[in-house]
Amino acid sequence: MSVRSDLLVRREFDLDLSFMKTGDRKFGRNIIKASIMAFLVALLVASSCYITIQRLNELHVRSLASQELILSLGHVLQTVKGEESAQRGFMITGKESYLQPYLFAQSSLPGQINHLSQLMGNDASMELLVVEINAKQADLQSIETTIRTNGSNWPGLVALTDSSNRAMDGINDRILGMILQQENMFEDLENERAGLYSRVVALVSSLIVFELLLCGISALTIGRNRAARLDSERLLNAKNALLRAQRDEFKSANDQLTAASMRFESLFQHIPVACVYTDSKGKILEWNQTSESLFGYTREEALRSTIFQTVVPPRDIATARKAMAAALAGQSLSAMEWVCLNKKGEERELFANLIPLLGEDDLPMGTIAAMIDITERKAVELLKNEFVSTVSHELRTPLTSIRGALGLVCSGAVGTLSDKALQLCAIANSNTERLVRLINDILDMEKIESGNLAFNNVDCCITDVVRNAIEENRGFADQFQISLALTAKESNTRVYADPDRLIQVMNNLLSNAIKFSPNRCEIIVEVHRATEGVIVSVEDCGPGIPEEFRLQVFDRFAQADSGDTRQKGGTGLGLSISKAIVEHLGGRIWFDTLETGTRFTFHLPYATASSGERYEIDRS
Amino acid sequence: MRLTGLKRVYIVDDEEDIRTVACMALELIGGFVVGQAASGEQALAEAAAFGPDLILLDVMMPGMDGPASLKLMLADPDLSHIPVIFMTGMVQPQEVAAFLAMGASAVIAKPFEAMKLAAQLHEIWNRSL
Secondary structure, rough: HHHHHHHHHHHHHHHHHHHHHHHHHHHHHHHHHHHHHHHHHHHHHHHHHHHHHHHHHHHHHHHHHHHHHHHHHHHHHHHHHHHHHHHHHHHHHHOHHHHHHHHHHHHHHHHHHHHHHHHHHHOOHHHHHHHHHHHHHHHHHHHHHHHHHHHHOOOHHHHHHHHHHHHHHHEEEEEEHHHHHHHHHHHOOOOOOHHHHHHHHHHHEHHHHHHHHHHHHHHHHHHHHHHHHHHHHHHHHHHHHHHHHHHHHHHHHHHHHHOOOOOOHHHHHHHEEEEEEEEOOEEEEEOHHHHHHOOOOOOHHHHHEEEHHHOOOOHHHHHHHHHHHHHOOOOOOEEEEEEOOOOOOOOOEEEEEEEEEEOOOOOEEEEEEEEEEOOOHHHHHHHHHHHHHHHHHHHHHHHHHHHHHHHHHHHHEEEEEEEHHHHHHHHHHHHHHHHHHHHHHHHHHHHHHHHHOOEEEEEEEEEHHHEEEEHHHHHHHHOOOOOEEEOOOOOOEEEOOOOOHHHHHHHHHHHHHHOOOOOOOEEEEEEEEEEOOOOEEEOOOEEEEEEHHHHHHOOOOOOOHHHHHHHHHHOOHHHHHHHHHHHHHHEEEEEEOOOOEEEEEEEEOOOOOOHHHHHHHHHH | OOOOOEEEEEEEEEOHHHHHHHHHHHHHHHEEEEEEEOHHHHEEEEEEOOOEEEEEEEEEOOOOOOOHHHHHHHHHOOOOOOEEEEEEEEOOOHHHHHHHHHHHOOOEEOOOOOOHHHHHHHHHHHHHH
């Protein structure tokens, strides 16, 4: 594969891969975005959970402290009540054993109060409680002392006892109030903890749900991306297969193109036609070997110059530029005759075609001239024309004398001849006529071949032309007692033709029909209209054309039976000339072999208003 | 306009045999009085003295050819009124048209038919009346 085709294929592949990479990048960006979002949300939730858990821990500590405070308050109350009860028992019974709880309280209560004070901190209720407990302690000590001093029946003891009872009630109320306060606080803390816990649960749940959702979406996206990627890969594989097929096809085409190019190059260099490529200014771009031979300049010399500096004669530069302009405008000029100069300055006559040289954009960027050297041919043609003209004149001149003299002698104008002399004169006269026809036919044939046979076309009635031709040949037919019958259904059928040339055709057909028909038969001439034009036919009753000769009937000097034809005086050119004339007039001629005889038929197009113009265009 | 019939014919041809045959044909068959010249120069010099009603002029002649002779005849007051017929083998339509354009009255093809030559001249003469 050439570099160019390889690049083309590679570019196709690159296009598809870039499509895939674009899809992957998009998918990757989406995944990164989702991951960042998940991370941020998780960070936010974790931060919030952390703060909440910190708060929960704090609340837990405070709850524990509150519980401990309640317990401590309960212990203090229990201790004070036990102290009160112990003193009552002592006061009622007077037994020392009842004072054990009292004594225990006396020893443990300061520690309990101290512990309670530490738990409560700077609290006004605690300070009041401490004051009241101290006062109660003082009351209890006073009662104990009074009992021990005055006995349990001392009247003033009642007052002390009442005062102590009231103090006890106050302590009891205060401690219960404080417990209640702590219990309320504890409940508040628990409520707050429950709320925070719920929030944590909600946050974690939300996070889990969100992450699950994100995972789900990611999984879905990944799945879809995977499916899309698989589709893309399948598409890519299909495209790759197509591209490989195209590449192979391209390579095959490229190989063929390369081979064709080499064949063209070989042909270009060795074809016996001088080929010259030029740009729009006339600079020579390519110059084949035949050009080198024809003009004498090497390719290297030619490619350094223009056609105006090398081959175009100065007098023809304007004409050459005009032809180039036409080719650059897209016209193809053909069958031109140019005169060019070779390196020695000799003039060469060329038969040339000039066509546009198309660029990559399919627009003319220069010209291609294809030229054949016809210098020798033209010289030969000139010689031939001179020869034909000379022969024509030199043959006609003695023939004129012979024909005229024989005519006068045969007619008896210069004296009476014997029968044998008359017979010999008739033979001489007949062969003179044959020689005249032969010369005329040869000259006509030469003119047909050189394209110089002149036609004076007019709008004419074909029936009249045929009728005149029949009359011209009637004398010849009468010699053999042959009748000529004309059948023409329409009397005024017009064609655009040269009547003299049509008569020439009819004379050929009629004279052939007469010559090849047996005596006393009838030759039928028919003129009729058909869709495509006028049909004229001449039907003889001769032996027919031998099968082996049928393909050569219209060839020059074709004679089915030379011995017989010579007897009939034919030249072998009549049908060939007739065919050329009919075809020149836009018609055609053919023959049909009948059961008895042969029918020659020719067709001509009808004359129309534009026949003259069309004829001139066709001829040009 | 010619008021008289065709009686005197003048033949100009470099070929003596042709002149002889044509003279005999015109005299014997047509009954004309026939004069002749072997060249264009001779015709220009002598034709007026012969006083022809019609001149038969060959085209291809050495020296002064037919067309050159016709040109001078048309320029000659003594000959310009006499119809001139070219007698030639050059009878292609464009050649005939060219001869007629030069001023010839008609063209007769060579080789002519001696027995019909007189009749042809009569026909041309009558047609141009």
